[in-house]
Amino acid sequence: MSNTWSFEIASKDKTSGGTYTVAVSGYYGCGNAGDEAVLAGIIESFRRTAEGAVRLVALSQNPGETRSKHAIDAEYRMDMRTVRAVLRRSDLLISGGGSLLQDTTSFRSLLYYLWVARLAIRQNVPVMFYAQGMGPFRRKISRWLVRLIGNRASYITVRDPASAELLQSIGVTVPPIEVSADPAFALSPAPREEIDACSGLSWTGDDRQRVGVSLRPWGANAAGQIAEYASLLTALEDNTGARVILIPMQLPGDAEVSQAVARQSGRSFEMISNSCSPAALLGVVGEMDAIVAMRLHALIFAARMAVPPYALSYDPKVDALMQRLNLAESIAPWTGFSAETCAHRVKSLLAERPDRSARLRDCGATLETMALRNAEIAFSLITNNR
Numbered sequence: 292m293s294n295t296w297s298f299e300i301a302s303k304d305k306t307s308g309g310t311y312t313v314a315v316s317g318y319y320g321c322g323n324a325g326d327e328a329v330l331a332g333i334i335e336s337f338r339r340t341a342e343g344a345v346r347l348v349a350l351s352q353n354p355g356e357t358r359s360k361h362a363i364d365a366e367y368r369m370d371m372r373t374v375r376a377v378l379r380r381s382d383l384l385i386s387g388g389g390s391l392l393q394d395t396t397s398f399r400s401l402l403y404y405l406w407v408a409r410l411a412i413r414q415n416v417p418v419m420f421y422a423q424g425m426g427p428f429r430r431k432i433s434r435w436l437v438r439l440i441g442n443r444a445s446y447i448t449v450r451d452p453a454s455a456e457l458l459q460s461i462g463v464t465v466p467p468i469e470v471s472a473d474p475a476f477a478l479s480p481a482p483r484e485e486i487d488a489c490s491g492l493s494w495t496g497d498d499r500q501r502v503g504v505s506l507r508p509w510g511a512n513a514a515g516q517i518a519e520y521a522s523l524l525t526a527l528e529d530n531t532g533a534r535v536i537l538i539p540m541q542l543p544g545d546a547e548v549s550q551a552v553a554r555q556s557g558r559s560f561e562m563i564s565n566s567c568s569p570a571a572l573l574g575v576v577g578e579m580d581a582i583v584a585m586r587l588h589a590l591i592f593a594a595r596m597a598v599p600p601y602a603l604s605y606d607p608k609v610d611a612l613m614q615r616l617n618l619a620e621s622i623a624p625w626t627g628f629s630a631e632t633c634a635h636r637v638k639s640l641l642a643e644r645p646d647r648s649a650r651l652r653d654c655g656a657t658l659e660t661m662a663l664r665n666a667e668i669a670f671s672l673i674t675n676n677r
Contacts, residue, residue, distance in 0.1 A: 311673045312346045313337075314381040314416075316368070316407045317389055318400075320353030324540040325475075325588030328569035329388045330361060332474030333421070336666035339477070345670065348377055350407065360568060374407060375414075382673045384411035388422035388450060388474050388665075390587075390608060394433040401433055405440045417445040417672050422471050422665045424608045425454035434461040442466065445672050448665050451611040469668070472661035473612075475591045478573055486574035489567035492536070494578060500641050502533040503579040503598075505540050505589035508548050509605050509625060517548070519626060521555035526634035527583065528558070531641055537562035538575065540586040581640045583633070585625055587612060594655055597648040599640040601633065616654055 315333060318326040330349060337345045350368035351357035357365035366373050378384060384407070391404045408418045420441070428434045441447065441463035448471040449455050455468050480486065487494075504527070506520055528535050537553065537560055539545030546564060553560045563575060576582060576589065577596035584590050585603045593600035594616055602613050605625035613622050621640065623633050640647060 310344060310346050311341075311382045311670075312348060312380055313383045313385055313669065313673070314348050314350060314377050314411070315385045316350045316404060317387060317391060318352075319349050319368075320351035320357045320365070322542050324567070324569060324572055325586060325591075326389050327360065328475040328478060328573070328588050328592070329422075329473065330357075331569040332476065332478045332662060333385065333388070333666070334361060334363060335479065336474060336477045336663050337670070340663055340666040341670045345673075348381070350374060350377065368407075375410060378407075378411045378414050378416050381411070381416055383669060384408065384416050384418045385421045385669060386418060386423070387420055388424075390424045390606075392420070392423060392428075392437055393426050394429050395427050395606075398430065398433065401436070405436055408440050408444070412440070412443050418443070419669050419672055420444055420447040420449075421669065422448050422450045422474050422662070423454065424450050424473075424611070426457045427607065428457075428461065438462045446668055448668060451608070451615060453607065453611050469664075470661075471665050472658040473588075473591055474662050474665060475569070475573075475588055476595055476655065476658040476662040477666075478569060478595065480574035480577055480596070481568060481570035483574075485568070485571045486578070489565055489571035490563055490575045490578070491565055492561060492563075497534060500531065500533040500580040501578060502527055502531060502535050502637060502641075503538045503576060503582045503584075503589070503593075504535060504549075505538045505545070505582065505584035505586045506548050506552060506603075507541065507545050507585045507605075509585065512626075516626060517551050517555050519628070519630070520548075520552040522630040523583070523628075523633055524552060524556050524560055525558060526630040527637060528560075530631070530634035531638045533580065533641065535560050536579070538572075538582075538584075538589060539563065540572075540589055542566060545586070580644055581637055583637060585609070594651055594658070597651040597655060599644055599647040599651065601637050601640060603628070603633075615658075616651070 347363045349365040351365040354365035442465040444466045447468045450473045537549040576592040582593035582600045590600045602622045603625045
């Protein structure tokens with residue numbers, strides 16, 4: 292995907308015609324490829340559905356990096372006055388996508404995203420929770436707060452049916468709730484030269500199949516985790532004969548884990564070590580014949596590029612995606628798995644790739660349409676609010 296779409300039109304009087312301003316709140320500018328893919332997918336969706344009529348302003352942890360990477364306006368998300376000023380000149384607040392509303396990794400982050408939404412509502416700015424994966428909500432107060440703010444939103448789209456069911460179960464019943472798809476399903480791969488620069492690898496002169504592996508730090512037993520994943524890498528190489536390539540999705544954490552796993556294995560596994568745009572990383576995943584991943588967006592990228600995925604599930608959102616892709620049999624737990632069993636299953640995916648890729652293309656086309664639907668809904672909220 293090209294990052295040349297222009298958002299240079301200045302903010303307008305909200306009662307006038309012309310370009311609409313949409314604030315986008317999420318975990319942007321934090322080095323996570325999945326969240327950057329969400330933002331890139333939102334940008335692409337508006338480009339394709341609103342035909343340049345929307346100016347996006349991202350609330351980012353690193354506004355300069357976000358402006359450079361995505362070619363949109365960005366402001367610092369942790370400054371209250373800045374956020375308030377952005378919202379004051381906005382026609383809509385998009386909260387999402389991603390897993391913003393959950394209290395497993397951080398209760399404080401849940402409070403932050405709900406605070407931004409509440410601030411918008413108090414300034415009479417419509418709020419759309421956009422293709423979010425909801426929960427888990429482990430605290431009673433989390434459910435109460437999500438119900439309170441959620442019922443004041445103008446529209447909610449979620450990326451899986453389980454998220455819709457969760458919202459309804461905690462009492463979010465006022466706004467429409469629609470099951471859509473992750474914004475990254477609207478993303479297109481970067482041009483070939485950008486993909487090659489991202490990977491730093493040569494795709495010629497080696498006719499082995501390629502298995503991409505995306506790991507992440509998780510859990511308290513780091514040493515045991517490293518040993519398990521080292522066994523998995525060696526089993527994959529030995530059982531499939533494939534070229535095993537490590538693909539970190541969040542720097543530096545994922546890269547550090549991947550390097551430790553490779554060292555523990557005692558073998559020289561290749562790794563993507565460059566900082567890449569989401570579109571370039573999507574293209575790299577498209578060069579693989581199968582993907583083994585903990586990271587949700589590595590699995591989404593695989594599905595988008597019709598590459599058979601195998602999930603190491605550490606979160607219900609991973610299971611929800613794989614079930615939606617009709618790949619519930621291609622899931623193992625993130626720890627306590629059998630490396631040999633996983634490797635044999637991946638070997639089967641490689642052997643069945645033509646058929647599985649065809650099915651993923653059909654499923655991916657449906658999810659792409661649903662991802663674009665998010666932007667269509669957002670744009671209708673703006674124009675109907677005029």
